[in-house]
Amino acid sequence: KEKISKDVSSFIFFSREKAKQAQTREYVTIQPKESLSTLTKARITITNYLGGQYFFTVDEISFVGNKTNLIEGKHSKNALLPGINDIKDGLLKMILYSNLSDVTANECEVKHEAVLSLTSSKLKGGISSASMKKDLIDFFEANLFTSSDTQLVELLIEEAKLNNFTVKIQFSK
Template identity: 45%
Template sequence: MDLSAKIKGIKYKPLICRDLDLFEFNDLAKALTSCASFILNINKENKVAVSWWVSAKRTRSYPYARVYDTLGFSGKKITIIPIVKDEGKDGDRDFLQWDTVSLMSLLGVYVIIAYYDEAEPSKRYGNKITNQRFNISYLKEQIKNILSYQSDALHWNLAHIDNVGKIGQKALESYDRISKKLGIALHSRQSAVKRINNLLKGKEEFINLSRTLAEKAQRRERLTVQPKENLSGTKAIITIQNYLGGFYYFTTDEVEIKGKDVYLIEGKHSKTNSLPSLEDIKDGLLKMILFTNLEDVKADGENYNPIAVLKLTVENHLNEEQLSSSQKKILKLLREEAKVNNFQVILR
């Protein structure tokens, strides 16, 4: 099923954000090695909430949960994403996708497209690197630029995309140095250069390239059931248009139409635990933020009332009585968040 919708703005009150540690601006490197999300104290007048992605791919290290934890902060929210992460020939290589930047724009989060310039050899694999670290001077410069930037996150992110070619080149040069220094083979530079050259053509090419890949991935995802999903309905593609006319493509794990209501269901499943992990739940809540702010939802030309649903399932049925006290506390807060933000929680 293909759905269309519009978002004019985001209104949402997160309740499960963890308390974020406070770091001084000069301790940014320390913050990045010790916390997935944190508050950065720039000076007496300015603080920002910062999260960072280990990889550009959203399925690694729960980046959505990291971003979610910053959303309760009232000031500017920043997320740092590597344009490319190359783990070496025996590891993965991921590139930044336009839809990732799009989602952050919709959430009002400023994106810093970054690059790694330090790493260590893996002790387990001959052609793999680990403990990759960002260029801190570059990050500090970009954070200062965001502080002085007067427009919203969407406009910053669109303008920042103009620099992806230069950032991509710096990333490849850094990986060349890392490979030479550690004597470890990385993935083909030729194929990486091809991707970076596409980015060099500018923002529109980057958008078109990533959008095509995102649409293909979206359609693949619609045909597969992930191990962390336990679903019974139909998957759907949802195309969201923002107030500037930009189009963003997402998938919903499950969709059900009952009368004039369309239920947009995000599923999180656990095979081994009595409840999906807190990171999985927060990952699902990022979709709830989108789904609870949709307007003008249509399917096959018909208008529908959207109802956002977060569905939590476990392998042999979810029994609340068997949950630990901390899990019960999470569920209580989750239900409060659902009530405040007008979405449903299903436990099975």
């Protein structure tokens, strides 16, 4: 409390240091529910136009051509899809990551795409927001999706298209 009450500058410094420490902990931790295809966690620091800084960790990055994919992964071992709160958390990060400008990696500017990867050990095959309608229907049928699961995925795909990010739904251990 003393540090917070001294003045605004020391509060900002104190809270940024705590946020950086949290980012570092997340960066080196593999969550029990994570099912990542690579071990490429990355740190993201978002700086707004007022100089405020926000520290995040992206679950994975991949490089496709001249583009860097910022991948937020959510996994379920026991259900076809991760829980709705996990999906909402992923959507929040998609809003942030898809609206970034001036993205750099190793001090070089890069093009980027935000990707929400939803995985489950119960799924057969995979789809993405770029999949054709027939492929979506085949996937829903092969995995015995309920009408509410189907509706959720269709809404996620619509959201992805409207907000310029990609959704991938696929099998993973």
